[in-house]
Amino acid sequence: MSEAASKAKKSRVNVRRPDVMERVAAEVAVHFHSTLVEKLRDRGGKMVVGNTTILLAEQFGFCYGVERAIDLAYASRKVFPDNRIFLIGEIIHNPDVNQQLREMGIVSLPWKEMNESYDDLTEDDVVIVPAFGAPTSFMEKVEQRGCYVVDTTCGDVMKVWRRVRGYAKDGVTSIIHGKSNHEETRATASRALGEEKNGHYLVVLTLGDVDYVCNYLKNGGDKSEFLHRFQGDYSEGFDPDVHLKLIGVANQTTMLKTETEEIQRRLRQAITERDGDPSAFQMFDTICGATQERQDALFEMLRKPMDLLLVVGGYNSSNTAHLVEIAEPEVPTFFIRDSSRIKSLEEIVHYDLHHKEEKTSDYSRLFSNDRPVTVGITAGASCPNNLIEETLVKIFELRGISRETVEAV
DSSP: OOOHHHHHHHBOOOOHHHHHHHHHHHHHHHHHOOHHHHHHHHHTSEETTTTEEEEEEEEEOOOOOHHHHHHHHHHHHSSSSSSSEEEEEEESSOHHHHHHHTTOOOOOOOOSSSSSHHHTTOOTTTEETTTTTOOOOHHHHHTTTOEEEEEEEOHHHHHHHHHHHHHTTTTOHHHHEEEETSSSHHHHHHHHHTTTTOOOEEEEHHHHHHHHHHHHHOOOOHHHHHHTTTTTTTTTOOOOHHHHEEEEEEEETOOOOOHHHHHHHHHHHHHHHHHHSSSEEEOOOOOOOHHHHHHHHHHHHSSSOOOOEEEEEEETHHHHHHHHHHTTTTTTTEEEESHHHHHHSEEEEEEEEETTEEEEEEOOOTSTTTTTTTEEEEEEEEOOOHHHHHHHHHHHHTOOOOOHHHHHH
């Protein structure tokens, strides 16, 4: 066996041992679970105390893929109590969860580009791959260093990888609907190059991007202008006059399903108009089930009357941001990291998606002490239940209702 093969074999480590996972489950429960939230979920997601009503979406919070990633990270520390443990970027997009891992001595490695910290890795080190996955170049580097690798990549993400690898094998360019600077999209783009590294991809984010591509597909255009518009969002050597002959759509799994479906429809129509048939176009539904469930649950929730909606989660969480985008046109919506952002009955600090910054708003007209109030709460797939509990308890406490009273309901 070659040295490289030996290192790759050694790197494959399974930390899901029954004795370990039993201890992990207990520790994760202490850190992130909520009996109150589970009780509220079991009661249909509605709690009324006095003149304050809380509504919870039917689906919210941690998905299976996130739970698995966190469990594996915790298990890594128990299996390797004395080793240095590193994590490529963040395990998920939630600051509380990532802070907890830092307190366990798990050190983050850069995820946008490799630096000397990767060269300093040794065979005794453990490297955790986050739920988003990591680009192939990062994985090759880690395996070259001979580290133990704990791979927490979500199964839904790996389904997308299989699809784009298939596109590359068939000479099909991957059109990836996603955010080009998102960890998952970067990991998927690297797989779109294929095993031979000769495949191609183009990342599109907005319907405006797609309309531009569709116009180019049908009518051609200025290649230099095309490449300038999408600079940094396509594979090395990409030529729109050559590599858009055959295209296949894939997506970051946490995008809005309705938008991805519209992108597929527009690209298919453009290919049909160009060629007379859609045979040069391929598509595959790669929105993850948990993302779709949370979006569907929010659509259903928005049919109910409420005064305001709180969306709880990390500000860099893509799936959480899309929940905000769904809700904003329908009801006053505030995107908060945790209950600490609810300052009073008059003031709330929340994230403005459009300006990419926190702002302070006066919401006293929506959320005051002198009239009945209904507050909706939902959360992205990376938000732990304990943060949801703290949020709903904070609302009740501001309305003069104690935690003890809430827990006794």
